[in-house]
Amino acid sequence: MTTAAKTEIHQLVREIRLHDYNYHVLDSPTIGDGQYDQLVRKLIALETDFPEYREPNSPTQRVGAKPESGFEEVTHRVPMLSLGNVFDVDEFRQFVARVEDRLGKVDATVLAAEPKLDGLALSIRYEYGELVMAATRGDGQTGENVTQNVRTIRSIPLTLKGDSFPDLLEVRGEVIMKKQEFTAMNKRLQGLSEKTFVNPRNAAAGSLRQLDPKIVATRPLSFFAYGLGEISEPLGNTHSGVMDALKAFAIPVNPGLVKATSDQIERVYSDLLANRDQLPYEIDGMVVKVDDLEMQEMLGFVARAPRFASAWKFPAQEASTRLIAIDMQVGRTGAITPVARLEPVFLGGVTVSNATLHNFDEVARLDVRPGDQVMVRRAGDVIPQIIRVMTERRDRQIDPIELPTECPVCQSPVECNIDEAVVRCSGGLICKAQRLERLKHFVSRRAMDIDGVGERLLETLIGREWVKTPADLYRLSAELLEGLDRMGSKSAQNVVQAITSSKATTFARFLYALGIRDVGEATARNLAQAFNDIDQLIDAPLEELMEVDDVGPVVASHIRAFFEVKCNREVIVDLVTLGVHWSVYESNIDSNCSDLVGQTWVLTGALTSMTREEASDKLRALGAKVVGSVSTQTTVLVAGPGAGGKLDKAETLGVEIIDEAALLELLECR
Numbered sequence: 001m002t003t004a005a006k007t008e009i010h011q012l013v014r015e016i017r018l019h020d021y022n023y024h025v026l027d028s029p030t031i032g033d034g035q036y037d038q039l040v041r042k043l044i045a046l047e048t049d050f051p052e053y054r055e056p057n058s059p060t061q062r063v064g065a066k067p068e069s070g071f072e073e074v075t076h077r078v079p080m081l082s083l084g085n086v087f088d089v090d091e092f093r094q095f096v097a098r099v100e101d102r103l104g105k106v107d108a109t110v111l112a113a114e115p116k117l118d119g120l121a122l123s124i125r126y127e128y129g130e131l132v133m134a135a136t137r138g139d140g141q142t143g144e145n146v147t148q149n150v151r152t153i154r155s156i157p158l159t160l161k162g163d164s165f166p167d168l169l170e171v172r173g174e175v176i177m178k179k180q181e182f183t184a185m186n187k188r189l190q191g192l193s194e195k196t197f198v199n200p201r202n203a204a205a206g207s208l209r210q211l212d213p214k215i216v217a218t219r220p221l222s223f224f225a226y227g228l229g230e231i232s233e234p235l236g237n238t239h240s241g242v243m244d245a246l247k248a249f250a251i252p253v254n255p256g257l258v259k260a261t262s263d264q265i266e267r268v269y270s271d272l273l274a275n276r277d278q279l280p281y282e283i284d285g286m287v288v289k290v291d292d293l294e295m296q297e298m299l300g301f302v303a304r305a306p307r308f309a310s311a312w313k314f315p316a317q318e319a320s321t322r323l324i325a326i327d328m329q330v331g332r333t334g335a336i337t338p339v340a341r342l343e344p345v346f347l348g349g350v351t352v353s354n355a356t357l358h359n360f361d362e363v364a365r366l367d368v369r370p371g372d373q374v375m376v377r378r379a380g381d382v383i384p385q386i387i388r389v390m391t392e393r394r395d396r397q398i399d400p401i402e403l404p405t406e407c408p409v410c411q412s413p414v415e416c417n418i419d420e421a422v423v424r425c426s427g428g429l430i431c432k433a434q435r436l437e438r439l440k441h442f443v444s445r446r447a448m449d450i451d452g453v454g455e456r457l458l459e460t461l462i463g464r465e466w467v468k469t470p471a472d473l474y475r476l477s478a479e480l481l482e483g484l485d486r487m488g489s490k491s492a493q494n495v496v497q498a499i500t501s502s503k504a505t506t507f508a509r510f511l512y513a514l515g516i517r518d519v520g521e522a523t524a525r526n527l528a529q530a531f532n533d534i535d536q537l538i539d540a541p542l543e544e545l546m547e548v549d550d551v552g553p554v555v556a557s558h559i560r561a562f563f564e565v566k567c568n569r570e571v572i573v574d575l576v577t578l579g580v581h582w583s584v585y586e587s588n589i590d591s592n593c594s595d596l597v598g599q600t601w602v603l604t605g606a607l608t609s610m611t612r613e614e615a616s617d618k619l620r621a622l623g624a625k626v627v628g629s630v631s632t633q634t635t636v637l638v639a640g641p642g643a644g645g646k647l648d649k650a651e652t653l654g655v656e657i658i659d660e661a662a663l664l665e666l667l668e669c670r
């Protein structure tokens with residue numbers, strides 16, 4: 001047992017050392033941050049249980065990697081600290097309890113929280129207001145002198161503003177690359193056939209550690225201060241006060257700093273997590289500090305991390321895993337999409353076993369093949385994506401997958417559209433995969449909203465050929481359904497009841513449910529508003545369609561093409577004959593409450609009394625256009641708790657901003 005521990009410790013040390021090298025020296029990690037943290041945690045746990053096996057050069061005994069080459073070494077007179085981590089609310093509360101315990105406090109401690117920027121730490125030294133030196137963190141004691149490179153970063157002042165700065169001032173902060181700048185830069189590098197970077201953090205690190213400052217000058221780096229190193233006199237009594245002082249010297253500090261007590265901070269954390277994608281840069285958590293500097297001093301340090309601060313990490317968004325196979329999926333419009341089947345991996349709080357590959361161009365661009373080790377990313381609620389393939393770790397010859405020549409489901413020949421990079425099954429409704437996808441869309445909540453008819457039931461109904469078109473759903477009887485596996489008479493009645501209730505719908509929903517290519521909810525709504533009824537729409541010429549909002553020549557041609565197909569027209573007639581109906585007036589706005597016509601609204605943050613979708617529907621019913629982003633065209637922004645970038649933008653543009661209470665009042669008096 002104990003020798004097993006010894007071996008495991010040794011293996012972990014070697015493994016972590018390799019990852020440290022890949023990350024710090026090569027700027028090219030092969031595992032995700034969360035996976036790395038887990039390895040380190042495991043090693044720490046084992047070293048705690050078996051201190052006799054701790055290796056003197058264990059990676060747990062130092063903060064980062066030693067500087068490797070090219071740059072002169074710099075010793076930090078005040079060490080550059082790292083942060084202890086917490087991963088969930090319990091660990092956060094333990095951190096707060098430890099702090100308050102040590103301080104012997106009765107009332108709640110004021111904390112300062114800020115987004116944890118995902119870049120690399122930098123120390124900048126000013127003497128008499130002039131930038132004299134800048135160094136990376138390195139291992140916390142010794143870093144690299146990157147002064148010439150840092151001088152190229154526009155947002156870092158070479159001379160401090162005003163005249164109240166201390167003679168000696170070392171500012172510590174994070175060098176980052178904003179997401180947009182990163183994407184643009186990578187595109188540029190790709191165009192020049194140069195090495196691209198896997199993520200903004202590695203791009204920032206790789207750029208800052210470029211040996212040629214001329215190249216660094218072309219890299220879009222930013223800097224935000226979060227603390228101090230050596231100083232000749234104090235700048236304030238609190239962390240937040242110090243940040244204000246730095247701001248006055250023209251040093252960029254993170255605008256997201258919040259002062260609050262620990263219970264409020266929990267809310268700040270969940271809001272930040274929910275809004276992380278809206279921020280212009282990547283963050284991997286929230287840093288929490290005791291705001292009072294005297295208390296910070298009382299708390300002191302453990303090893304090389306302060307006791308007064310902690311990084312509350314977000315669930316990792318990236319992890320590495322193995323691609324088992326590339327499957328072909330046939331979509332609603334026949335598009336055949338490659339889908340990556342993955343060895344399950346825990347990512348962003350869920351277990352992920354599929355990732356989208358978008359199209360065959362993407363497969364070729366990534367050069368992904370079955371068996372490859374891949375980096376997977378899952379941001380928010382979006383479908384996981386493969387962002388990188390570790391081709392260098394492909395250990396045997398694997399052939400790239402080939403473009404399908406026939407539909408994997410109905411064997412119809414495929415049509416290739418070079419412009420779109422899409423391969424499409426030509427089978428139309430004879431293809432059971434397309435049939436299933438169309439029906440799934442037809443019954444979905446935002447379309448006909450037929451509760452109780454799920455994918456499994458649809459598969460059965462299609463398999464038995466009871467349902468070929470959406471109209472067939474309305475011909476089903478409870479007696480027929482009762483014959484199915486696991487379908488009692490009560491559930492059969494419920495299904496038929498749900499189908500029957502869906503007959504009363506709206507024109508917009510109906511149009512959306514038809515599943516015309518490129519006609520999403522918004523376009524369906526616009527069409528419903530522009531055309532009185534289906535008869536006019538069916539025969540509308542291209543020019544007339546193109547007069548509708550958001551309908552260009554491509555969408556117009558898809559709409560025409562759809563209505564030109566004989567069986568599509570038949571299905572529509574069938575549906576109407578079977579009782580599907582809507583009010584022809586629903587789309588015409590009632591003149592009593594048409595005062596939002598011509599206005600453009602945006603909703604952001606959380607609402608408590610209804611979902612954002614419901615609120616959007618209500619506003620639209622009053623004639624407003626509801627869109628996703630704030631611009632000079634925006635009339636009103638409804639901002640709930642957790643609002644982020646959109647709120648900032650609305651404030652900057654001087655857009656009217658109201659809260660949920662005001663929205664309710666407005667909806668109520670209609």
Ligand code: JCF
Nearest residue numbers: 081082083115116117174226287
């Ligand atoms: O944003 C960061 N990555 C960040 C790192 C923010 C901070 O306030 C930090 C930090 C590392 C150490 N504070 C310390 C003391």
